[in-house]
Amino acid sequence: MVTENLSDYSPQNGLLLSTILRNLVDLFFKHVFTWAPILNSDTISAVLSGSYSTLNEEDNIPLHAIVATTVRFSEDPAFTEESRSRYREISKQKVHTHAALALLAADALGSSDGPEGGKILALLVRSVVRPNHGAKKSVVPEPSLGFSNSVYYVGAEALHSQDWIENEGRQTLAKFVYILTNYATAGATLGFTLSEDSMDMLLPCQYDLFQKNDLAQTQLFSGQFPMITAPSDIDYTSSFSCHCEVLRIFSRIHRLCQDPVDIMSLVDVQHWSYSYCQLDDELDGWLSGLPREYGSISQLCRPSPPESVSNWIMVHATYILSVTRLHSTAYSVMQSHMPLYSHNAMQKCHVAIESLRIITRFAIDTSVLRQLGFPFAFVLWTSARLLLVYTASLQCEFDLNIWFLIETLEKMAQQWAVAGSYAKSLRDVVCIGQKNKSDAIQYLSSLDDFFVQ
Numbered sequence: 463m464v465t466e467n468l469s470d471y472s473p474q475n476g477l478l479l480s481t482i483l484r485n486l487v488d489l490f491f492k493h494v495f496t497w498a499p500i501l502n503s504d505t506i507s508a509v510l511s512g513s514y515s516t517l518n519e520e521d522n523i524p525l526h527a528i529v530a531t532t533v534r535f536s537e538d539p540a541f542t543e544e545s546r547s548r549y550r551e552i553s554k555q556k557v558h559t560h561a562a563l564a565l566l567a568a569d570a571l572g573s574s575d576g577p578e579g580g581k582i583l584a585l586l587v588r589s590v591v592r593p594n595h596g597a598k599k600s601v602v603p604e605p606s607l608g609f610s611n612s613v614y615y616v617g618a619e620a621l622h623s624q625d626w627i628e629n630e631g632r633q634t635l636a637k638f639v640y641i642l643t644n645y646a647t648a649g650a651t652l653g654f655t656l657s658e659d660s661m662d663m664l665l666p667c668q669y670d671l672f673q674k675n676d677l678a679q680t681q682l683f684s685g686q687f688p689m690i691t692a693p694s695d696i697d698y699t700s701s702f703s704c705h706c707e708v709l710r711i712f713s714r715i716h717r718l719c720q721d722p723v724d725i726m727s728l729v730d731v732q733h734w735s736y737s738y739c740q741l742d743d744e745l746d747g748w749l750s751g752l753p754r755e756y757g758s759i760s761q762l763c764r765p766s767p768p769e770s771v772s773n774w775i776m777v778h779a780t781y782i783l784s785v786t787r788l789h790s791t792a793y794s795v796m797q798s799h800m801p802l803y804s805h806n807a808m809q810k811c812h813v814a815i816e817s818l819r820i821i822t823r824f825a826i827d828t829s830v831l832r833q834l835g836f837p838f839a840f841v842l843w844t845s846a847r848l849l850l851v852y853t854a855s856l857q858c859e860f861d862l863n864i865w866f867l868i869e870t871l872e873k874m875a876q877q878w879a880v881a882g883s884y885a886k887s888l889r890d891v892v893c894i895g896q897k898n899k900s901d902a903i904q905y906l907s908s909l910d911d912f913f914v915q
Contacts, residue, residue: 497772506525526562792806
């Protein structure tokens with residue numbers, strides 16, 4: 463790699479010099495775009511190929527976001543820890559528009575569990591959800607802010623724009639904000655920031671169709687599974703769409719887990735049981751609707767180029783998160799009218815975590831782990847916590863998968879600092895649990911993220 467003097471910035475726009483910037487853009491599309499498909503590669507390339515002296519600040523905004531989000535992946539020896547931090551801060555100060563702001567939210571959420579990511583998301587959510595003239599909330603278009611073909615401003619249902627590319631881009635950005643808010647609040651006791659009604663729009667199409675400006679009519683993001691889909695539409699569905707779909711089920715699971723249930727009340731338990739079974743069926747329906755070549759773990763972890771399935775690994779990881787979150791609530795803790803789901807639910811959780819172990823091992827062995835992003839670290843964290851709760855509750859030996867998940871989080875911490883925080887917390891719990899497992903479960907419950915009841 464050609465190394466330039468990182469102390470030199472372009473005087474017109476405060477950006478890094480050309481060669482380094484191009485390298486960072488390449489790293490963005492390799493490591494971040496797979497799970498955050500909100501920038502148009504052709505337009506970014508066109509901006510890079512132009513003269514810096516002719517670029518305006520609106521053109522530079524997405525480039526600043528790319529620098530802030532992607533500098534963590536650069537192996538250029540000129541990037542010291544101090545310089546990485548400095549360039550992130552410089553670029554963050556330059557970012558104002560929504561797509562670039564969404565990348566900064568991802569950067570903040572992956573760097574720590576502090577308030578910065580939540581503050582950025584709050585700004586985005588206010589732009590994504592606006593009251594319409596009726597009772598229903600919808601996504602509405604923002605005023606044009608420039609760079610409209612590559613930075614997708616929040617908006618808009620099909621009737622709001624005659625430009626399909628602009629429409630598709632806006633909806634993709636809205637979905638990405640929806641994904642970020644779900645991951646950001648999944649570990650909290652609060653509800654999700656974006657309601658399902660605010661996401662009533664068409665699912666994103668495959669990215670290659672979008673790049674070619676090839677109009678593709680996809681199905682409505684209705685949240686009903688299994689969905690009735692015309693055969694001609696199946697090829698239009700992207701991994702990003704599947705990610706959105708399973709997260710929508712996860713949001714319902716999250717609400718079910720939050721709703722108080724009087725386990726001594728037959729009516730309450732029957733209502734809970736119905737919702738539980740319905741969500742279980744929806745997860746099964748979603749899984750059966752995946753494209754055949756990506757529908758199972760064995761097919762996913764095949765010898766084909768691993769880079770082509772990194773996005774689908776993240777999709778399956780989110781499905782695993784949903785399964786464990788749903789079925790971990792079905793462990794009976796005392797005598798009640800509650801149906802005896804415990805054994806079946808426990809088995810489903812263990813099968814899901816074993817699937818996570820398989821795809822994680824595949825990601826490590828094929829060097830795909832760096833392409834999965836901080837949401838994958840969150841899935842590892844919650845799965846390890848479930849194993850710890852299971853161990854502490856039954857007073858049994860620690861599952862060896864716990865150590866594997868911790869070590870994987872420590873690997874991810876090289877790029878996403880929040881993964882290091884997860885790993886440290888888990889190691890602390892294991893150390894406590896080796897002395898007294900009941901003390902370990904008390905320590906787990908004191909942490910801020912969700913605790914499996």
